Amino acid sequence: MSKRRALLFLAQRIPYPPNKGDKLRSFAVLRHLSQFWDIHLGCFIDDPDDWRHVEALRSYCADLRCVGLNKRWATLRSLRGLLTGQALSAPYFHDVALARWVGATLRDVQPSAAFLYSSVMAQYLPPIRDNPALRVVMDFVDVDSDKWSQYSRAQPWPMSWLYARESRRLLTYDRAVAARADASVFVSPAEAALFQRLAPEAAPKIHAISNGVDFDQFTPDATNAPSPDPFPPGSRRIVFTGAMDYWPNIDAVIWFAEAMLPAIQAVLPQAVFCVVGGNPSPAVVALARRPGVIVTGRVPDIRPYLTHAEAVVAPLRVARGIQNKVLEGMAMAKIVVTTAQGLEGIDAVAGRDLLMADDAPAFIAATIRALTDATLSPMGAAARRQAIAAYRWDDKLAAYQALLETP
Known part of the structure; x- marks a missing residue:
């Protein structure tokens, strides 16, 4: 039997329980990949009720680091982006303790690959020159920059201005992430085609993988x-x-x-x-x-x-x-x-x-x-x-x- 390799898995939200859209996808991927990889999972918990589910995740992971995310403080932290020129989404999901854990995992475990769920988690990876052997698969899921653009058209000023800014800055950030990744994944051919138009330089590395449904659970019987x-x-x-x-x-x-x-x-x-x-x-x-x-x-x-x-x-x-x-x-x-x-x-x-x-x-x-x-x-x-x-x-x-x- 071949030796199991280590996989760094970073998600913006704890993948369990699979009771909402993003968790349905992230948990399905985590459960599947755990059959083949030793998974080192780092994620945020933004709902206090989810802390009781941490132990259920451990059976899928070689290592697990969950970090609490206080939405009010994260919103305040995100405003740094107005000073630095960043998309606000990146500082919203920045955490020093999680960054240290990722750094230690890359140094001590030396995973063969990294799977990133949501582009904001890419900020935790070092530049490619520091770890050229690490294969990176980035699951964007949706073209979030376009979502913020839709928000801007539906909201009055000043939120319309703020959301339009987030759309532009997030697209710039996401294009850089896609350039760093070995493969970028979107949830449908339509989403993949949209990002290919917005980031043509990354087009050859863009893939569409749809969500699925558990038809034994969701049955009309x-x-x-x-x-x-x-x-x-x-x-x-x-x-x-x-x-x-x-x-x-x-x-x-x-x-x-x-x-x-x-x-x-x-x-x-x-x-x-x-x-x-x-x-x-x-x-x-x-x-x-x-x-x-x-x-x-x-x-x-x-x-x-x-x-x-x-x-x-x-x-x-x-x-x-x-x-x-x-x-x-x-x-x-x-x-x-x-x-x-x-x-x-x-x-x-x-x-x-x-x-x-x-x-x-x-x-x-x-x-x-x-x-x-x-x-x-x-x-x-x-x-x-x-x-x-x-x-x-x-x-x-x-x-x-x-x-x-x-x-």
């Missing part, structure tokens, strides 16, 4: 529902899932609750809109005062809500990459209603596998149709078939190992 029906009896159930301290999700649920739900309830008075996800912002919590809106906060399992939902909505106006909420709704054989932004990068056909609408009147009509049109009943099964065909994790994860192994 009602007998697998982990708990009873969580909805009010007799209600018509509309569900949105996601991290509710993330601005695109906040914007989506406020738009739906304020601009669409009243019109849906005028036709279907029993309609309820359930917002399922942790850390809801004050604006999201306030939505629960509206008739028919339920805000759950953190739940141990989102599947009961998906199992008993009649429609899954993803009314995203700002988005990058692949929306796991859409894939999970498809996997559960639900009728999903989303926007072009929510569908971008997903291998699915609007009208066959899900419904798509981009303005409020069209989204209202599509949601009512999802709840009432019996001719759409085959759509859920079609969605699951398409998701299974395109988004099995096993088909995706081998590509990471190949990139790390490539000389």
Whole structure:
């Protein structure tokens, strides 16, 4: 048996539990690579609740260093970028203790390769001249600089100026990171193509590896529902899932609750809109005062809500990459209603596998149709078939190992 080699794995957030978009991907990659490598994992913990999950990660790692991230202090620290000309994201995720741990790991363990999850973690690697043998695979996931550009167009001044600045500076930073890396990975062909246009010098080293879905966990079989029906009896159930301290999700649920739900309830008075996800912002919590809106906060399992939902909505106006909420709704054989932004990068056909609408009147009509049109009943099964065909994790994860192994 060949000797296992050491892999430095750096992530901007603890990869466990896999209960939100970035963690679903990072944990799947970590678990897969742990079969072949001795993993030295360094990561941040920005949610105090996640400290209780550290021990569960140790079985996948030869060494583990978790660093607490206080969001308020990190925000203040990020403002240094205004003085230094940096993207604010880099100082936000800078930590002296983590830098020392990375340096000691590179010196004492001498890993053969490094896997970076989120470009801000590249700041912890030394210049290539100091460690030319270290193979670096950078998983950008999304083109975050474009996300900040979208934010800038959706916000008033001065945030519009700040977000536009972050978009420009982060793109400059990301291009430098891609030049240093041996391979750069994005979550969809659309994201990869966008970065190739923005950073043509790195185009030959850019790859697309999609997310996957655990189809044994996300199954429409009602007998697998982990708990009873969580909805009010007799209600018509509309569900949105996601991290509710993330601005695109906040914007989506406020738009739906304020601009669409009243019109849906005028036709279907029993309609309820359930917002399922942790850390809801004050604006999201306030939505629960509206008739028919339920805000759950953190739940141990989102599947009961998906199992008993009649429609899954993803009314995203700002988005990058692949929306796991859409894939999970498809996997559960639900009728999903989303926007072009929510569908971008997903291998699915609007009208066959899900419904798509981009303005409020069209989204209202599509949601009512999802709840009432019996001719759409085959759509859920079609969605699951398409998701299974395109988004099995096993088909995706081998590509990471190949990139790390490539000389």
